[in-house]
Amino acid sequence: MKLKTLKIQNFRAYQEETEISFDNMTGLIGRNDVGKTSILDALGIFFGHKLCKYEPTDKCVYSNENDDVIITCEFEELPSQIVIDATSITSLQAEYLLTEEGTLSLSRVFNKGKGTGAYVANCIHPTAKNAKGILLKKNDELKAIAQSLQVEANDNRSNVSLREVIYQSVGDLKLKPQAVSLSKEDGKAILEQIQNHLPHFALFRADRPSTDEEAEVQDPMKVAISQAIEDIAPQLEEVKNQVRDRALAVANSTLSHLSDLDPELAMSLTPDFKADPKWEGIFKLSLSGDDNIPINKRGSGVRRLVLISFFKAEAERIKREYQDRGVIYAIEEPETSQHPDKQKLLVEAFSDMAEKDGCQIVITTHVPALAEQLPVESIRHIFRNQAGEIEVNSNRDDVFKLIARDLGVLPDSRAQVIVCVEGPNDIAFFRNLSSILISEGYVAPDFDNDPRIVLLPLGGDTLRDWVNGHYLKNIGKPEVHIYDRDDKNPPKYQPTCDAVNARADGSIAFITSKREAENYLHPDAISEALNIQVVVTDDCDVPTIVGAALGVNDRTAKRKLNRIAVKKMTKERLDERDPNGEILGWLNEIVRRCS
Known part of the structure; x- marks a missing residue:
């Protein structure tokens, strides 16, 4: 099961119902004390995490005495069946416990802000006579309804079988949106089975002593x-x-x-x-360094890195033990006590984790250096509007502008040439390959250290890329565009390429002669890096071939090729795969445009 949305109402500062959507990677961004931690705590309370206990004081101080505190999670990628017992196999759809969109929406309701929190399913459920509320009826009551309808189940001992024939007999169930209690009888039994399929929620807090x-x-x-x-x-x-x-x-x-x-x-x-x-x-x-200094005597940044690693190890162990469940890793302020270089590595590590099947990453931050590295589609901006109410927005240009202004994410005004590629994997390819050429004494653009060169994915992959893209498109600097040919004829980006080359501002565009960047990698580099043997041609689908060899999806294979395999390239291997010097020509055009 995968978390799709969270709704919270009357919980701490969230008086009005507030919805937050979740992807594989989700970054909760906002100023201090705006409500980021409350979102993680709400998730922890819903999933029953040991560090998150609901208390009556968690009820919003502005809510009315009779108002309930409601925490709602919506899930997709649901189990195909629910096994109540050996003779009772059903499904969420057959029990009419799904929303109109086919998702599962569960609320944990604290009546008047008190109690332990009862679970209800928000679903399109029967309201017709004899069908309403039968999920909570006992076996004798169901048999009585079936008898009154003059129908007989295959197994009168099975509530599932009895409900099935009752639904069929009633015909028009008059389905309507309802909050169905899961507190007793088969409702409770189904809830117990649902909970066995819920993702494991692993929480790592920021305010902790960080010792072993x-x-x-x-x-x-x-x-x-x-x-x-x-x-x-x-x-x-x-x-x-x-x-x-x-x-x-x-x-x-x-x-x-x-x-x-x-x-x-x-x-x-x-x-x-x-x-x-x-x-x-x-x-x-315990852990000690080479100098026998225990971990709890090391610097706070080192301790926290070790703890995050332990945290990941424990969560992955749980995922191995419960392979049919997903894992939600919630990390509060991972940048705490970390050097900017380590912050970048953390984001890359979280991105890799988010690509694993069944893994979702949720992080909170208010630090520009980390926020600017997050993919824009993952960002959820939390702020107070003019009325003082908390809002959560995402994926809108005005939201990104507001984040950049709030956190101080600024464009790089030193840029002299803008290199436009299709996505983050292309950025990794050119950064790593150029670094190798420089280390071997060849002239190549230094994408990592030269502020005159901005390497920009056209989709605005990170917040920093989005800010730079919106700033740089109006400053009149020359651009170098590099697009994949792919397997289309004519190439998908041919019109864009022609338009760039038609400019009179020094811009230039190229389309790869091979299928895509990965086709320029030498098979020996792939073999050394990933311990597999593959044949690379000009037109084959390298990520698919490598993914099949590694047993991972194409997206993960593409990341490994551009972040790991490319580092095993050399000038000699590049010449063998690119005898016409195509890539060197692109790099030379970039260097030539640096003033």
């Missing part, structure tokens, strides 16, 4: 110890028996000597082991 004694560290360490103990269980059993035998021998010898002094007392005592040893509690695993 924390649960996020100790839990995976305990798992490592438990697995090690399980692997050597026979040897430990032998040790336990040896200890038992020797201890009993000492005890029996003691009793023998005691019988010389007090036979009656000795007869009343019997050697007995009360419990087996708890091996897990005997061993303790």
Whole structure:
């Protein structure tokens, strides 16, 4: 199951119902104390996370006394069936528990802001006589309804079978939007099964001491110890028996000597082991550096990086154990105590995680250096409007302008030439390849360090790219466009390429002679980087071929090719794959336009 949206109402600062949509990667951006943490806490409360306990004080102070606190999560990619018991297999659709769009919307309702929070399904549900509310009826009640309708189920012991024939007999169920309680009978049983399919919610907070004694560290360490103990269980059993035998021998010898002094007392005592040893509690695993400095004595940035790594390891372990469930990784302010270089690596790591099946990443931040690296489609801007109410907006130009203004994300005014490519994978390709050429002594644009060159994906992949794109398109600087030919004839971008080349401002555009950038990679570079053997031609679909060899989707394969395999390229390998010097020609045109 995959989280699609969250709605919160009367929860802390969110009085009016507020909806937040979620993608594989979602960045909650806003100023301090605007409500980012409350969104993560609302998710934690819904999923029953141990760090998120609902308290009556969480009710919005501006709500009325009788108002409920409601936290609603909507899910897609639902299980095809729900197994209530061995003889009762049904589905959310068959029980009319889905929305009009075919999603599952569950609310956790705290009545008047109190209680433990009852679950209800917001769905298109029957309202017709004999069909209304039958999900909450007992078997005897369902049999009575079926008898009154003069229908008989295949199995009268099965509530699922009885509901099915009742629905069929009623005919027009008069389906209407309803909030269906899941508090008893089969409603409760279905809820329990739904909860077994819900994503695992893993939360990493910002305000924590960050030592190796924390649960996020100790839990995976305990798992490592438990697995090690399980692997050597026979040897430990032998040790336990040896200890038992020797201890009993000492005890029996003691009793023998005691019988010389007090036979009656000795007869009343019997050697007995009360419990087996708890091996897990005997061993303790921690981390120390080469200089034997423990992790809790290291800098806060190092500690936090280690903790995030432990956090990921534990969440991935849970995902392995519950393979039919997804995982939502919620990380609050991951940039805390991190150097900007590490912030960039964190965003890249989160992006890689978000591409895994069943993984969703949610991060919060108010730091420009991290916010500007987030994909624009992932950004959710949280702010207070003029009326003082919290709003959450996304994917609108005015929203991106507001974020850039609020956080201080500024365009690079030093640009002299703008290099336009199709997307982030092309950016990685050219950055890595150019860096290799420079390291071998060749003249090439330094995309990483030369402020005169701006490498821009045309889709505005990150907030920084979006800001630069909107600023640079009006400053009259020459542009170098590079497009993939793909497998279309004529190429998809031929009209765009012709239009750029028709300008009189020094701009120039190219279309690859090969299918796409990945076709310029040498197969030896791919083999060394990814440990696979592939044949690369000018026209083959390299990401698909590599994805099949690695057992990953095309998108993940494309990222690996452009971020890992390209780093194994050399000038010699480039010459072999590009004997006409096509790529070198593009790079030379970029360098020539730097003033």
